[in-house]
Amino acid sequence: SLTAGIVGLPNVGKSTLFNAITKAGVEAANYPFATIDPNVGVVEVPDERLNKLTELVKPKKTVPTTFEFTDIAGIVKGASKGEGLGNKFLANIRQVDAICHVVRCFEDENITHVSGEVSPLDDIEVINLELILADLESVDKRHTRVSKIARTKDKEALQELAVLEKMKAALEAGKSARTVEVTPEEAPLVKSLFLLTTKPVLYVANISEEDVMAGEDNEMVKQVREFATTEGAEVVTVSARIEEEVADLEEEEKTEFLQELGIEQSGLDQLIQKAYTLLGLGTYFTAGEKEVRAWTFKLGMKAPQAAGVIHSDFERGFIRAETVSYDDLVAYGNMAAAKEAGKVRQEGKDYVVADGDVMLFRFNV
Ligand code: GDP
Numbered sequence: 001s002l003t004a005g006i007v008g009l010p011n012v013g014k015s016t017l018f019n020a021i022t023k024a025g026v027e028a029a030n031y032p033f034a035t036i037d038p039n040v041g042v043v044e045v046p047d048e049r050l051n052k053l054t055e056l057v058k059p060k061k062t063v064p065t066t067f068e069f070t071d072i073a074g075i076v077k078g079a080s081k082g083e084g085l086g087n088k089f090l091a092n093i094r095q096v097d098a099i100c101h102v103v104r105c106f107e108d109e110n111i112t113h114v115s116g117e118v119s120p121l122d123d124i125e126v127i128n129l130e131l132i133l134a135d136l137e138s139v140d141k142r143h144t145r146v147s148k149i150a151r152t153k154d155k156e157a158l159q160e161l162a163v164l165e166k167m168k169a170a171l172e173a174g175k176s177a178r179t180v181e182v183t184p185e186e187a188p189l190v191k192s193l194f195l196l197t198t199k200p201v202l203y204v205a206n207i208s209e210e211d212v213m214a215g216e217d218n219e220m221v222k223q224v225r226e227f228a229t230t231e232g233a234e235v236v237t238v239s240a241r242i243e244e245e246v247a248d249l250e251e252e253e254k255t256e257f258l259q260e261l262g263i264e265q266s267g268l269d270q271l272i273q274k275a276y277t278l279l280g281l282g283t284y285f286t287a288g289e290k291e292v293r294a295w296t297f298k299l300g301m302k303a304p305q306a307a308g309v310i311h312s313d314f315e316r317g318f319i320r321a322e323t324v325s326y327d328d329l330v331a332y333g334n335m336a337a338a339k340e341a342g343k344v345r346q347e348g349k350d351y352v353v354a355d356g357d358v359m360l361f362r363f364n365v
Pocket of ligand 1: 008009010011012013014015016017106107108111206207208209239240241242
């Protein structure tokens, strides 16, 4: 399954956030197939729609879908020079599908900052620079090989060379590869380079309890947002401390605690939802009397593939999917009424599943 890696400089609140994730996470006992890797935290994806469907269908059981975060340890500075732990850091980033980059946006004299001063933009630059240097190395290597082929006027090689040169120029200017505009024809070439700075990124601004309560961006957060815009990246604010405190509370207690602080939705929940969206993931539902359940699929998947998320037999023997949108089901109150109104569609193997579809798969065994 897809995973988002948590990175950041020392003392920014990474471990606090990751603790919150593992504390809030699903119990290993209830999740026998989960990796028992201590660097992986599996969380439930909060989804109001699942609660609503549970109210409507009144099943015996409700099962949310889950999402994985990976804690990426290792030394950041000098990582691209490829020594020991730094190398491991880059190798770990290579394995994740998106990056959650934690930046310190809180002041606290008691907690030293690695570079002596709290400056989120400098922090972002330190990490990004290592990733950019590592990418530059990959691009340079490929460039050397492809230029040899291009000398023979090979059309494909020339096309690739043009892409590599665009990438090289951006990276040399200290910019991430994701800032480079590529055409649909160039996209597969870029993908085949497996660059680190093309991975989608979400900046996680760790703010103080006071700033969470104030409900307004502080100067540092504003800077991060501005920077993120230039990269086409997203920002989410959290107080890692608060999240760690509320992580093992029951849902009701948690809501109450957050309300007292004047917080509508926990920062961790927002982080989960944003990371999920960032990865291009969507949710469809199955809603039977026994169980109402949310399932994760990759947006763009067709019905048989999406069915395969539940079981490979569903994909192999796929016949059709009885499908109703979440909104229609809620509007008509139940399946029978939605059917009567003609809102339940019989979708075949070419149907592209939409986020929020409520589906019943018909298949041959
Ligand atoms: P890491 O090195 O990035 O993993 O950082 P830690 O999670 O260990 O946090 C470093 C220190 O900052 C710890 O003492 C945390 O308790 C503290 N810390 C984390 N988040 C906050 C916060 O929102 N406010 C304050 N004041 N301290 C925090």
